[in-house]
Amino acid sequence: MENAQTVLITGATSGIGKATAELLAEHRFNLILCGRRQERLNMLQDHLGKKTNVHTLNFDVREKEAVFKSIQNLPTSFSQIDILINNAGNAHGLDTIDEGSLDDWDAMLDINVKGLLYVSKAVVPKMVERRSGHIINIGSTAGKEVYPKGNVYCASKHAVDAINQGMRLDLNAYGIRVGAINPGLVETEFSDVRFKGDVDRAEKVYQGFQALKPQDIADIIHFTITRPYHVNIADLVVMPTAQASSTIVKKEL
Ligand code: NDP
Ligand code: 8X3
Numbered sequence: 001m002e003n004a005q006t007v008l009i010t011g012a013t014s015g016i017g018k019a020t021a022e023l024l025a026e027h028r029f030n031l032i033l034c035g036r037r038q039e040r041l042n043m044l045q046d047h048l049g050k051k052t053n054v055h056t057l058n059f060d061v062r063e064k065e066a067v068f069k070s071i072q073n074l075p076t077s078f079s080q081i082d083i084l085i086n087n088a089g090n091a092h093g094l095d096t097i098d099e100g101s102l103d104d105w106d107a108m109l110d111i112n113v114k115g116l117l118y119v120s121k122a123v124v125p126k127m128v129e130r131r132s133g134h135i136i137n138i139g140s141t142a143g144k145e146v147y148p149k150g151n152v153y154c155a156s157k158h159a160v161d162a163i164n165q166g167m168r169l170d171l172n173a174y175g176i177r178v179g180a181i182n183p184g185l186v187e188t189e190f191s192d193v194r195f196k197g198d199v200d201r202a203e204k205v206y207q208g209f210q211a212l213k214p215q216d217i218a219d220i221i222h223f224t225i226t227r228p229y230h231v232n233i234a235d236l237v238v239m240p241t242a243q244a245s246s247t248i249v250k251k252e253l
Contacts, residue, residue: 006030007225008071008081010061010119011088013040015188016138019214020085020221025051027222032078034070034088034119036060053077061088061115071122080130083225084123086116086160087138091153091194105152112156116163124171131174134225137164138217139182141237147246153194157182161235168234177232181220184239185249187211208251209242 007024011017013035021033025048033044034057041056048054055078059066071081089112092104116137127133142150143157161180168178191202217238224233242250 005082005225006032006078006080007083007085008032008034008119008123009085009087010034010115012044013037015190016183016186016214016217017085017087018044019218020087021048023215023218023222025054028052029083030078031055032057032074032081034059034061061119062110064118067115067118068122071119081123081126082132083134083136084120084127085136085138085221086119088115088119089138089156089160090190091150093196094149094153094194096149097151100152108152108156109159112153113159113163116160120163120167124167124176127176128171128174132176133171133174134177135167135171135179136221136224137167137178137180139164139180141182141184141239141243141246143180143182144237145246150246164235168232177229179224179233180235181217181224181233182235182237183212183217184237184243184246185211186214186217188214209249210240212238212240 007029009017009021012021012033021031021044024031030053031048032055033041035041036058038058041058045054045056055075057070059070061067092107093101137160139160140157142154143161146154164178164180171178185206187206191205192199195201220236220238
């Protein structure tokens, strides 16, 4: 079970985060896996704990006290976080700006932007003290362009893009690597969450073309964190071949 590096992944209970946890467990990274669904955390602990050292943390990234308490009280064997993967996030709703829900807007900005900042603030100062670390921010093509009805979700991912650039500037002096991976359409629970359990509507998003799989992004994350120290993947955009932009997807139906 030996591996020198400990990786903290937010949003490890589903989709991109879960696929990344599974792949990194194969490669024997020590894993701190975070999410809110305890039964899924238990399953990850049971399943991946057979392959590597796993510690799970249950907190909502919006609850700053819980974020800090959880990360500050890690057992000694997990207390040095070498790699932070800021992945937790989601979209809530798909509405024009005049029709959007205030609760949806709060959720997206609180989770995707402020939650990412809280977790980073709990982890990064120790990286600065040690003069080492690697941060991967999961952005989106929605952080590079805005699509109709995407308004606030796109704003939250544009903020991730800005934070990624800001972190890289501020942490450069300490030799800490910072980069964003910005996927296009990946088939996960993302659209189930966005459409609040309307499974038919969620499935339609990925019909008629080959969407990315969460494992595709996990592969890229693994590639990114295993480059030699002088190589930093600073900002990577990855889309399905069928996708040209947020609004242009070549469908076969
Ligand atoms: P999923 O819905 O499958 O996974 C989201 C993860 O985030 C879950 O593990 C969930 O865990 C966690 N999470 C959500 N809200 C909170 C919260 N308040 N506190 C703590 N954890 C939370 O979606 P994806 O895997 O697709 O999404 C992962 C990231 O990838 C997101 O940042 C998303 O914006 C981004 N992305 C997704 C794309 C896609 O097409 N799917 C494309 C581009 C970017 P739990 O519910 O247990 O807390
Ligand atoms: C998720 C990709 O295009 O559904 O960030 O917003 S998209």
